[in-house]
Amino acid sequence: MNPVVRPPAAHGAPHTTTVREAVFQLLREFGMTSIFGNPGSTELPMFRDFPDDFRYVLGLQECVVVGMADGYAQATRNAAFINLHSAAGVGHAMGNIFTAYRNRTPLVITAGQQARSLLSFDPFLGSTQAAELPRPYVKWSVEPARAEDVPLAIARAYYIAMTPPRGPVLVSVPSDDWEVRTEAVPARQVARHLRPDPDLLGRIGAALDAARRPAIVVGAAVDRDGAWDEAVQLAERHNARVYVAPMSGRCSFPEDHPLWGGFLPPIRERIVALLDGHDLVFALGAPAFTYHVEGQGPHLPPGAALVQLTDDPQVAAWTPAGMAATGSIRLGLLDLLDRAPPAPRPAPALHARGARVPVPPAGERLPVDWVLQTLDDVRRRDSIVVEEAPSARPVMHRHLPMYASETFYTMCSGGLGYGLPAAVGVAMGKPGAKVIALIGDGSAMYAIQALWSAAQMALPIAVVILKNRRYAALHEFARLFGYREREAVPGTALPALDFIGLAAAQGVQGLRVERAEQLAPALAHALESAAPVLVEIEIA
Incomplete structure (x- = not known):
């Protein structure tokens, strides 16, 4: 043949x-x-x-x-x-x-x-x-x-x-x-933004106008779609308290704004408790809701209705209640802002802020809340934080606020090994910005080779390693699964990791911080450097 x-x-x-x-x-x-x-x-x-x-x-x-x-x-x-x-x-x-x-x-x-x-x-x-x-x-x-x-x-x-x-x-x-x-294939223009259904948006707008005490729950899609300013305008128009959806990978609302309400945890009962008193919940660019542990009871507090604007039809499909419009978050917000202003309603009370943390006594390991408070004191307001420190995230929410669009990135998956290389990619994509990689010691070891890439490209990244010598987040979850308070959790200890040595082997300068007086100077040096610097911090 x-x-x-x-x-x-x-x-x-x-x-x-x-x-x-x-x-x-x-x-x-x-x-x-x-x-x-x-x-x-x-x-x-x-x-x-x-x-x-x-x-x-x-x-x-x-x-x-x-x-x-x-x-x-x-x-x-x-x-x-x-x-x-x-x-x-x-x-x-x-x-x-x-x-x-x-x-x-x-x-x-x-x-x-x-x-x-x-x-x-x-x-x-x-x-x-x-x-x-x-x-x-x-x-x-x-x-x-x-x-x-x-x-x-x-x-x-x-x-x-x-x-x-x-x-x-x-x-x-x-x-x-x-x-x-x-054959050569020429590039074409293909629509990237689909406008949400106007009838559904009209009904969502009417529900917002009629609500006595609305809440907006923002998710990562707000910042992804470039809708930060429009989200702020909508919240101010309705004097709505703004919360961040559980496990959101971006910052979608300024955390020093008077309408800021804090972060929702991925636990059904606690979400319901935090939203209690609101008669309308608007899930904006966010699932309603992402859960991490089993829960019981309703998804919303008594008397509250749910409306949603999402860019993901699958999210709209599994949402357990309410009406959902799908399409571009920014285009949907622009349509909502085109409506006539609603009747004035009083602003909610200011969200309680965490108190300043005192300097730890000499000789003690450094508390993570004081470490993050110090980092907030010395960094620029427009610096970019790429985070993968799961056990420290609740503390970060209280003591390391984000103020502007595109200044915070983390993983929405829960999978470790993202944060350190993602910080390298963000620094490449935003030349001139100061990028802070806030990484746990356990997380860092999933992708420590990213330090080499940062060094080869001389990227201005401050790598802050919170070294607690264990997979600390698992100790918190152990209690949810019935572990006694001091019961050992197998496979979670991380002794004898030397991040200064690991950094030096890949061409990155490393600084070790063990005492309170060392912290601010070390962070300042890392933040001012034009090349990557790793700061290993021994925390309690």
């Missing part, structure tokens, strides 16, 4: 470029000229004659690669491009792919695959069912049927990633596809 031979393209025919050239031109048009990766053999053909106007951002492990890209995409408000290695590389990356999915971060991920001619023989490094591997934590994944279809698949992946609710997508590319001749 004679093999099928593809005839050469005639003069003027569309097959005038290679897959590689078509993809790089497409990435230029999408504004994705930074490629985050950790290369393997199946990816090498993509990078022959690597274009001068692109940069390759190397991470020393794939979870670091995806975390950096996630921070960069959030900071630049555009999808980031990632290149991973076959099945093993995608497997290493899955924790932060899951986090990107929960963060609603647009990522276009390509994964290397063995040559098409080998796939029938179960080859070394072949990815079996490559498109299935990252599911369900990508919006779309594919291994194109033909090499010629790779540029079109990457274009489609970008549009899907950027369509709200945004998220990661994956295209598996066999290694022998890059040299194949194909």
Whole structure:
């Protein structure tokens, strides 16, 4: 049987470029000229004659690669491009792919695959069912049927990633596809913001106007959609108390505003207690609600109704009560603000602020509340905090407030290993900004290799390690599962970690803080440095 031979393209025919050239031109048009990766053999053909106007951002492990890209995409408000290695590389990356999915971060991920001619023989490094591997934590994944279809698949992946609710997508590319001749695929304009249903918005607006004591619960989608100012205007128009939704990954309202009401915990009964007295709850760019532990009883206090504006139809579908409009948060808020102003209502009482924490006595380990209060005292108001210190987060809410849009990032997933590489990506995406990576000692060890990337790029990141020598958050949860107060929790002790040594080995200066008088000078030095500096703080 004679093999099928593809005839050469005639003069003027569309097959005038290679897959590689078509993809790089497409990435230029999408504004994705930074490629985050950790290369393997199946990816090498993509990078022959690597274009001068692109940069390759190397991470020393794939979870670091995806975390950096996630921070960069959030900071630049555009999808980031990632290149991973076959099945093993995608497997290493899955924790932060899951986090990107929960963060609603647009990522276009390509994964290397063995040559098409080998796939029938179960080859070394072949990815079996490559498109299935990252599911369900990508919006779309594919291994194109033909090499010629790779540029079109990457274009489609970008549009899907950027369509709200945004998220990661994956295209598996066999290694022998890059040299194949194909057609160029020009970038197109595709709608990224869908206006919510006007009838539903009208009903939500009428409910807000009629409420006696409305509450607004803001979530990460407010800041993601650039709707910070509009959220503040709506709260002021209605004199509504504003709370932050449980486990929100962004700051969506100024925490020093008179209408600020604090943070809702991921516990049903406590949410109901904190919202008691409100007759209308408006979940704005947030689920209603994210829970972390089992609960009982109603989702809302007696006499309260729920309305919602979300960019995610799935969230609207599982919300247990009330009416929900879906679409762009900012466009929906603009429509609500176009309504006639409601009748004046009195402002709620000011939310009680945490009292100043006194300096700890000499010789004692440093309390985390005093450490974070000191950090707030010495940092700039517009500095950016990227946080992954779960046991310290409730304390951070009281003593390290956020004041402005795009100044706070954390993971919405609960998966560790995001914060340190995400801080690198945010610093890349916001040159000139001061980025503070606030990281627990347990969290830091999931992706400590991100320090190397920060050092190689000389990024001005202050890495603050809260060193309590254990997975402290698990001690809090142990009580919920019936552990006695002093009962040991196996596998949670973290002795003998030397973050100064780990930093030095990767080219980052490290400072150790053990006494109160050392803290402010060490933080000031890290915040003033033009290069990354790690501050290891021994906390109680």
